[in-house]
Amino acid sequence: MQACDKRILPRGGLSLTSLGLGCAQLGGLYQAMDEAEARAIVDAAWDLGIRYFDTAPYYGYTLSERRLGAALRERPRDSYVLSTKVGRLLLPDANVRPGENGWAEPLPFRPHFDYSYDGVMRSHEDSLQRLGMDRIDILYVHDIGRATHGERHAHYWDQLTHGGGFRALAQLRAEGSVGAIGLGVNEWEVVVQAMLACDIDCALLAGRYTLLEQAAMAPLLDRCVERGIGIVIGGPFNSGILAGNRKFNYEDAPPQVVTRVEAIAAACAAAGAPIQAAALQFPMAHPAVVACIPGAQSPAQLRQNAQWFAQPLPAALWDALAHASLIDGRAPTPRGT
Template sequence: MHVTELRPLPRRALSLSSLGLGCAQLGGLYQAVSEAEALAIVDTAWELGIRYFDTAPYYGYTLSEHRLGAALRGRPRDSYTISTKVGRLMLPDPGVRPGDSGWARPLPFRPHFDYSYDGIKRSHEDSLQRLGMDRVDILYVHDIGRVTHGARHAHYWEQLVQGGGFRALTQLRDEGSVGAIGLGVNEWEVVAEAIDVCDLDCALLAGRYTLLEQASLAPLLDVCAERGIGIVIGGPFNSGILAGNRKFNYEEAPAEIVARVDAIAAVCAAAGAPIQAAALQFPMAHPAVVSCIPGAQSPAQLRQNAAWFAQPLPAALWQALARDGLIDRRAPLPPGA
């Protein structure tokens, strides 16, 4: 697996490095990252050949966008791909405190959901200002879904479908302000709904097609492969449980998840393969997948992720996981398996 391999979005003239950088940590997710270390993380990504960077207004309450834009400034604009997100307007709020929503040192802005036509347009313009760029390559609708919004989901979905949110996205793409449009979500079901009501190019799916869970395989990923809709894999470690901690979906993992991960880890250990390497490489085998974007809290962690991503793994590992029912037997396996 090559970090620098470029994979095209089938519907658009865009390519993403197979390993990208998720930039939530630049916004201080759970622990603070200094300005200098944020710059060093992006510099290290560039040195490693990573050319796809994903951010969002929500990350650090605009901090990630500011830092990523500053870190990329001066590099040839056509030499990398950048994505950000819409769906939240960030409004000034002096009441923001360290630790709000898991951000260690957020900037003094409070997120307000808005998926309407005007909300999408304003969010896009605000992101360009923070990034210091005249365009982003991919614009994702952030965190739409029934699990995310509960009883408010119908209201926000209506903003997208009837209130012009999807229309704003397609206009931005058609006029050339963005190169591609999609959803950036933790719920695969809403992607399956959205691709039937809007001509999406891609989706950033966080935590829902991983070494640990493949429920999205037949209902979504196989359909996306058939229709040329690219999938970016976010959260490949399922909030960290596949990387050695006990977090799952941003919370303490339930006992049944811990037991399943322990079983996967035992098969990996028997094959002499780090479970982290298996977690980064497994989703890349699906033909719909164009990139995997783990985050990193330090240059050293990013280098380790890149080493795991490129580490040769034995074909017997994938065969054993499928045989033991630890991965879906229908799932495409990495080359050589």
């Protein structure tokens, strides 16, 4: 499986490269990134044949969208797929400081949650302006759910359902302003909820169907196959714990997670397979999945991801992981890659 291999989003027919580029790092996630490095990462992705790019207004408080748009605008618009997100309006605020919410050098705009009809429409328009483009291919609702909002989830869900947020997305799709709509979230439960409330095309699911955890498989991914809803896998390394650091869900990993990852890594080592390669390839075997979009801090890291993505792995690896109950025995595995 190569980075440039294409898969079709069942609804809407968009063609996504199997490996995409998640662009949170272009916004300075956890560490600063200068303009030249950001551009070099996008250029390296292009050279690898990657043609799917995902960003959001929240990333670097508009910084990622601005950088990605500048890097892509000179490319033929029909040659790539671009996704961004709604749910936060970024309003000018001179009090924004370095390091807020993990953004090393955010721009002076503060996020304000707004999932209403007017909020979605304004967010979409603002993103077009920042990107410098006339259309967005996929528009995701960003970070809706109890994991983000806690007790406020019901309030924001009401904005989506009764306040017109989902209606705005459907209108933009009907008008051809966007090609597909969905959710970009870190929890699978809210995607199931959304499937009952809106005719979504896809979902970007970060960290919830990975080599480390597969609880979303039967409740969500199998159902998506039945409904023709495509899944984009974000956070395939679970915030880094599957790539060699101790971060999980954007925080220090708890001991039980570290122990499980050490067992997975040992099984991978015994099979002669890098755990990073297994992490990138495993979710791609599920028929609901259309793309995997890890981020990258440098062109070298991106090229390494592409190598892991394409590296042949032994079938015995998946057998060993399933036998040790380190992956769900019912999960499809990428045999023959």
